[in-house]
Amino acid sequence: MITVDEALEKLFTLVAPLESEEVPLAEAVGRVLACDLAARRDQPPFAASAMDGYGVREDEAQPGARLKVIGEAAAGHGFDGVVNPGQAVRIFTGAPLPAGASRVIIQEDVSRSGDQITLNDNLDPKPHIRPKGCDFGVGEVMGAPRVLRPADIALLASMNNATVPVTRRPVVALISTGDELVMPGETPGPDQIIASNTFGLKALLEGLGARARILPIARDNIPSLETAFGLAAGADLVVTIGGASVGDHDLVGQVAGQMGMDRAFYKVAMRPGKPLMAGRMSGAAMVGLPGNPVSAMVCGQVFLAPMIRAMLGLGAQRSSRLTARLAAPLPQNGPREHYMRARLTPEGLVAETRQDSSLLSVLAEADALLVRPVNDPARAVGDKVEYLDF
Amino acid sequence: MITVDEALEKLFTLVAPLESEEVPLAEAVGRVLACDLAARRDQPPFAASAMDGYGVREDEAQPGARLKVIGEAAAGHGFDGVVNPGQAVRIFTGAPLPAGASRVIIQEDVSRSGDQITLNDNLDPKPHIRPKGCDFGVGEVMGAPRVLRPADIALLASMNNATVPVTRRPVVALISTGDELVMPGETPGPDQIIASNTFGLKALLEGLGARARILPIARDNIPSLETAFGLAAGADLVVTIGGASVGDHDLVGQVAGQMGMDRAFYKVAMRPGKPLMAGRMSGAAMVGLPGNPVSAMVCGQVFLAPMIRAMLGLGAQRSSRLTARLAAPLPQNGPREHYMRARLTPEGLVAETRQDSSLLSVLAEADALLVRPVNDPARAVGDKVEYLDF
Structure with missing residues (x-):
């Protein structure tokens, strides 16, 4: 068994930053800026008034000064003339400052009568x-690179960038394996359960910027697994869930190997999620996750999320960790890194209290994975x- | 002028929780669960093995016991018979526990020879x-209500809910106003700038679960504003940006009034963003935001975000605040609540250092709005x- 950090290092060797694509600005939030993007203009493009008031010459901005209003400058409609001594221009927020004017007197500081103002x-x-x-x-x-936030979108608009180069979204193919699984909405047989991992992982990975495709469930036989792997063609990352353990019914590794997977490693010293498998196959990265629902989601957070970020060009780093104080004691941990479901x-x-890797109800109540x-x-x-953070 | 909290109270009277709609489970992440949703089955639906091993009778689980393997139980394929004294069943993770068996001996604790095992x-x-x-x-x-996270999606799948009742997304119509504005990608005239607020607000509001429609820019004249308001038909919330101040060119309030807006209030004691206007018009809530880019985004965070959450059924509460220690001193604040751009x-x-409400470059570098x-x-x-958090 290898450590979580060793496994991550090997996983990073399986992926590389993807190419960029140009998207409309209105679709760019949450995407990763793929290359430096320059402002196409100055902002503001002219000296502009910050208030509603009167544009005057600085040397005439004295209490009691009387000035003649010779025109008006509004946003979008500047004043073409020059403000000469004894003159002022009515000006509104955002309007270009007219030639000659060097200060704006706010309208609250002015008395106006006809075309005369007194400061x-x-x-x-x-x-x-x-x-x-x-x-x-x-x-x-x-x-x-930069994950574009709403304020960035506003700034890019202001810089007059109507489209934005962003890293292409990684495409992830998700394959559940097992004769015991049926899709949500079906009527399971007496020995069957509902496939939940692909749905949870799709939600997790798409939140990170990937596109996830849920493929048909692969059954515990070689032809069915071959069909599923075939349907994964074109994905950047193929994820199988279940069937990677040592049980006699675990055929995923065998079929993946027959289909040319170059296995990078097999098991990781962690809880939950020991049976993990990874390699490259047909031009894609392939990761085999354990089938227990909590294990699959935790491995998604610990291994798949950093792989997605690496493909998005955000660097090869483990998921960032936060710190907090314990509100309840914890016993000693064993030889495997333990990701405990926890609440802040x-x-x-x-x-x-219950850390069994089959308990989705516990996972759904957790908002943190405590790292031991x-x-x-x-x-x-x-x-x-x-x-x-979970 | 009224306080920010008073303004929020009035804004909450303009909106109500929206109706629910049924969406496929795979599309439900980030949506708000609209009513309690029950599990359609037990999970697991049978007592199941948590490991690969052998199912035995508890009273026979003794060191050295020799048992005969009479069959196999795999996930999806239970064993139909009964485990009688002296017998064991090969069992795999997730398989139903056969009748008679009350304990699983992990395979690492067993020596097998033919159909005989020794514990x-x-x-x-x-x-x-x-x-x-x-x-x-x-x-x-x-x-x-509950904002559905990836682990919730996995849990709902496991409960066999193929579709999920969620609150409909609020539809927000965004109208920039001003003769000075052109859309990104256009060539602005010498007195013009690029419309950025609608793009930033769309990104902000869609991240909160709304659908935002960017309408054509309304010009500073009555027919253009009437056209824009007409195009907003069907929206739950109409947001104008700019033109709500006291300047002579600010026609938004006048036109909205002519079109039946029942104005709830006009100005709020806050920085940035003093000129704020709100009411109801043609069956929708209407909010007029200030035109300075930073003001518009801050008002989006402070006022529009809580309105969206209220429409989503998440309750009428201001945006939640975090606390931190100051790393640099701050001068006394004035009579208006101040939302300062800040970095953690x-x-x-x-x-x-620079807090002018026109500076999008400063906003894009900020990750917090410090509340004074x-x-x-x-x-x-x-x-x-x-x-x-910003």
Whole structure:
């Protein structure tokens, strides 16, 4: 058996960053910016008023000054003339500052009568001007890689980028294996259960930026597995769930091997999720996850999520961990890294009482995977521990 | 002017939880479960083996016991007979436990020769059986409302729910207003800038579960605004951006009023984002946001996000706040609640130096909105402050 970190290192050798594609800006949120993207213009493209008021010459911005209003500058409609001594221009927020004007007097500081204004005694001292390019200048770049957030989308719009180069979404083919499985909505036989892993993993992986295809369930025989692997053609990553253990009925590794899988490793010292298999096959990465529902989801978080991020160009790193204090003690851990289902409470992190890897009801109530290192000693209330947000 | 909390209270009176719709399970992640959903079966539906091994009678599980293997139970293929004294059944993980068997001896604890097994000297004392219904029983419910996470999707699959009742996504119509705006990809005139707010808000609102429609830019004249409002028909929430201030060119409130808007309020004591307008119009909620890009995005986070959550049935509550220590001091705040763009650093929260509401480049670098209450005194390094995750 190898450690979780060793397994991750090997998994990273199976994948590489994918190529980029151009998408409309309105579809780019959550995608990964694939290369540095430059502003196509200055913002603002001119010195602009930051308030509604009057554009004047700085040396005339004195209490009691009387000025003649010679025109108006609105957003989208600048004033073409020049503000000469004794003159002012009515100006609105976002409007270009007219030539000659070097300060905006806010309208609250002005008394107006016809085309004459008088500046009040207490003038707001700020110029209320946004210099040209004060937000960004033409050629300034948003750096890649970067997972695009809503504020980035607004910034890219403002830079006049109507389309965005993003890394293509990795395509993941999900294959459940087992004679015991039927799809949700079917009527299971007396010895059967409902396939749940592919649905949970699809939701998990698509949240990370992948596209997941749920393939037909593969049965515990060679032709059925061959058919399923054939249907995975074109995927960047083929994930099988179940059938990777040592039981006599576990044919996945055998069939994958016959189909040319170059196996990178077989078992990882972790709980839940010991039976893990990985390699490359027909131009795709292949990972075999254990069939217990909790094991499959935990392995998805621990192994598949970093692989997806690596394919998206976000680097080859394990899922980032947070720290919290324990609100309940923990016994010593054994020789396998343990990902315990846990809840974040106001008092701290509490591991769930029931940790059996078949219990989806426990997993659904958990919001953290508490990481116990190999041979971690017993831990007391208040000890700092690491966890994965779940 | 009213406070942010008063404004939110009024905004909540403009919206109500939307009706539910049934979606395929594979499309349900991130949606809001609209009513309690019951398990259609027990899981596991039978007492099942948790390991690969041999099913035996508990009273015969003794070191050195010799038993005859009379058959095999695999996942999906149970053993029909009964395990009588002196007998054992080969069993695999997930298989139904045969009648008569009450314990599973893991295969590592067994020596086999032909159809005879001998139990080893040191037997793992655990029964390795998952009782029927130990994950959940038929009729056990997942409670609504609940934003469905990947583990919930797996659990709902396991409960045999092929479709899920979720709250319909609120439809939001986004209208930018202003003669100065052009769409990304166009060539702006010398006095023009690129419309960015609708793109940023669409990304923000869709991440919260809404569907956002970007409408054509409305110009600063009555017919153009009437056309835009007409195109918003069918939306649950109509959002205008810009044109809600006091400037002479701000016609949005006037046109909305002519079209029947019942105005709930006009201005909120906050920075950025003072000019805010809201009411109901033609069966939809209507909110007028300020046009400064940062103001629009901050108001989206502070006001629109809670409205979306309320429409999704998640309750009428302001966006949840986190706390952090300051890593840099802050001056006293004025009479308006201030949402400062800030960054979370290892040392604590640091407000950005430049807080002008036109600076999208600053917003894109921020990962927090630091909340300064009205008249908050000066704050020192190490003081605890509240912020919104951004």
